[in-house]
Amino acid sequence: MLDVAGPEAIEVHARALAVGAHLATTLVVTGYPAEVTPGWLAPLLNFPGHLDIALHIEPVPNPIAAAGLKKQRARLESGRRTGFDKGHLDDPEVEAAAADAAELAYRIARGEGKLFHVALYLTVHAADEESLAEQAAAVRAIAESLLMTIAPTTYRALPGWLATLPLGIDTLKIRRTFDTAALAACFPFTSPDLPTATGEDGTASGVLYGLNAVSGAPVLWDRFAQDNYNSITLARSGAGKSYLTKLELLRLLFTRVTASVIDPENEYVRLAETVGGHVIALGADGVRLNPFDLPAATDSGEDVLTRRVLFLHTFLAVLLGTDVTAAEKAVLDRAFLSAYERAGITGDTRTWSRTPPTLTDLAAVLTEDGSETAAELADRLVPYTSGSHARLFNGPSTAATAGHLVVFALRRLPEEVKAPAMLLALDAIWRQVTSRPASGRHLVVVDEAWLLMRDGAGARFLFRMAKAARKYWTGLAVVTQDADDVLASPLGRAIVSNAATQVLLRQAPQAIDTISENFHLCHGEREFLLSATRGEALLLTGDRRHKVALISIAAPGEHEVITTDPGELAAQHADDGFESDGSYVDGAVGDEEWEL
Template identity: 55%
Template sequence: MKPFTRRTASTAAPAPPTAGLAAAVAPASVEVTPRMLRVGDGYAATLVVTGYPAEVGPAWLEPLLSWPGRLDLALHIDPLPAPIAAKRLRTQRARFESSRRADTEKGKLADPYVEAAADDAADLAGRLARGAAKLFRVGLYLTVHARTETELLDACAQVKAAAASTLIEVQPATWRHLPGWTTTLPLATDSLQMLRTMDTQALAAAFPLASADLPAPLPGDPATNGGVLYGINPDSSGIVWWDRWAQENHNSVVLARSGAGKSYFVKLDVLRNLYSGVVVSIVDPEDEYLRLADAVGGTVVRLGQPGVKINPLDLPVGDTRPDVLTRRGLFLHTFVAVLLGHQPPPTERAALDRAILAAYRSAGITADPATHHRPAPLLADLATTLRADADPAATQLAARLAPWTEGSFSDLFDAPTSTRPEGHLVVWSLRHLPDELRTVGTLLALDSIWRSVDTPGNRRLAVRRLVVVDEAWLLMRDGEGARFLFTMSKAGRKRNSGLSVITQDVADVLGTDLGMAVVSNAATQILLKQAPQAIDAVGDAFGLTVGERRMLLAARTGHGLLVSGSNRTAFESIGSPSEHALATTKPSELLDLDDPDDPDDDGEDL
């Protein structure tokens, strides 16, 4: 016979699937004291809500959720079955009625608190019987965190004061701070069981659990690793960090009255995007971005200066697509319409189309990409072709174009393009252009920028590009210019580029269909201080609440509202001392800085 072999079974329990995660995220140590916990390098204390107001309004937890500090709020909800709820409510009503009868028999005056509680219980019993309400057992707990013991005591006092502002009474979980801490962790376990019965209406008023800060990514969503600092939240002292490149489109719109700080905010946004490797092009009507260009080694194109020429008939360099000439002809139709201030009549448009093709043929340029390297005709050549046309409409159109081909405004167009700017930052300065040419200058700058964005091949998709149009009302007041800007806002996302539209003339943007379309195609919307005359239009367009409208009317310089879909938060633009020196436009501060009009202080002037 073979002896039996005895085997000893292992009694070690298998490790739970979350053991590795718990070991990674759990604090190194937890020290328990009667008044607080020491969790790792910080301190924590739990407060239990023991008293509630008699009546609550919508978002009655907002004062606690917006407290400017680290606060974990846990709301444990346990529904009561209808039979149990009805039985407990009958018992409670019987107690109230017994107290009232006892006071009456003894000749005492009725207790107003008992009378109010009895009436509330009777009303709740009626709604419960009709199915209009349900009862829940609710526990509300707050865990306050701080770096030191002294800071924790101060933080707890502030939280108590915030709770008292809404008639909520809180008490510390003395000797029970460890169960209180675990109760506020995302474990769905109530270790304190300090519960209060609430009905559906009171509980629903606590939702949504709103916060003044932007929401964090939902569980399962990838964490964003990009974005730039927009500023701080004045309500919660939290950081407002926003990534325009992670939104459904990369466009933004900034609306504010003059002096509200919109240029300051945009300069900070440009600087911080440059840090991230974004290529930026800026249309600058008032030379506000020249110090910034000088600081980062950017390029400045001064339209209107002697020797600076732009030929609107230039073909895109390196673009070999078969429809290049057709698309250039369409742009020239837009260009002429902006020059004239309106769309020419059909007969003149037909004559213009014939003249465009004839002018390119005269220069030896056809639809064949092999001919596109030849020098392009000038605007004066186009006018000569129009005058040679036997159609009276062509002659009339040539006469209407005379100021820009041979008259007072021809200096910008009377020679081949003098520069093709490149670099990580290009600023198109319009300050030296006369007012009559600023709209045209903006269009030509955007056209040059768009040609750099709309290049064939996949290599362009590897570089993010940001196009900033300051004082966009120059284009928005013109129908064809607004249509060109709208096209850029629609097509930029597919080319990994974003458009930033900045304007102080809200009426020009919100008062037209194209302007509203540009705003609608901006996933990032920035509203700074608004004028009383424009607040109704802004509020209706962006769906602002009464409180948000009041905030924008009374906002200080640099304070505003970030709106993106359902997300909205207040913010204050802040910059480091070096950033502030580049972004400020206050005359008192500019006296201590270099003169921005000095050509020797700018970037590469072209």
């Protein structure tokens, strides 16, 4: 057992050891600062190199501590009186030491503290002598910045190395006396690194988000190992929120996670095309989703038709852009059921596979109703049944929504109908999620969610999805640049509270107060978000126990797939050759042409 645990050989030098194939040198802390703050040793703990830190603590019995303090006070008082008799001025350092000794003696007498013998050793490891010298100099610089005095273990390299092994043996015994408060301040109770989630086989799970901005360690995070699988990403425009989301999505696909994306700006299209995903370009000729489609019948006994009618109430409220009154809701409820009945669909489960009605059928039922409310609703539906937007929502569905990655690209849609189109796409995704076998993880990404959350009915649908997604092994990733639309309403704050993964990137000064209040940020975190560069983010867990500042990184191949920077895309197209008219059509980010 010892042969396996120990190195194959140790070569002892004056200040270093050759332990197996690498070198090690030990530094001893001989001097400490007069005043410290809690966790003041954290910079040493976060040293990016290979550094072993050993803190040896031995309690001093109270009788021995009291006797030692009594002798120290007597020695200091004797020196003061001798100097006074000789006409010397008071020494400020002696006066301060006497006051500290007296205060410490009183605390020990009252049982408010104890004394400890403390030794702090630092062992630096490196592959060669040059690297060892550089690493030792870096550790010395950090220690001196903390006002500590460092000394090498000259001719005591082996005992120094043994003192930093996890054996609990102080082979050097170069100690200082600490009281309870000073010793407690030495412990770095917080760490900038997140705890690593592990799978059933004990290996690390999750995907790489980036590098820790403090320690440089990799940040691995598994959203599916949390209490729920939802996330919220908030940032100002251009901070890199969609880039980070696409990076996580691409890496999750390699772990056999399936995904669906609501993409208002066609930023995920090139990613989908690269990995063999399916793109549904709503607004293109012949691409349409019918809001009257029924989900597949389930064995749970739920009334699918009733649930579909409830969704149609939400969809019509978003489509019409106003809250539906009680009278209008009653008329619409009758009209929905009548439209389904005319299509041969009733409460009988055997009829649910028949062809569903369309908005034209609904408008016809409203027109035949004869009431003033029904006529007004029919008139408001004209743009979507026979007017300018008829091809978007009126007619049977023409797009399949199944696949390991399905992207609903909405850039071709006018701004006025993007919110109802997002809701319709989300409904299609939810029907797919609830009808699939619960054998794999699924992620639903809603980019630019403010388009939907600014509408009350749309926000309620998103909230219900966030609450129920976990039951189907599904996570909801909400990405938005407008913090006010998310945090100004109770529904938005509820969506945030139901997200176990929270990512904050650079924030505008106008929004930082709202962000700080809702996410309980300290002053340092607030300043980090105000000064963060593109790609720097603050990852929070929903329970606030863990948080980390990170820098997102992507491999060159990943970057080419997920970037939407216009300059980089133009350079890529320039490398591919020119069209005959000297322009390029960028199918990945929209229909605009790059004039080169």
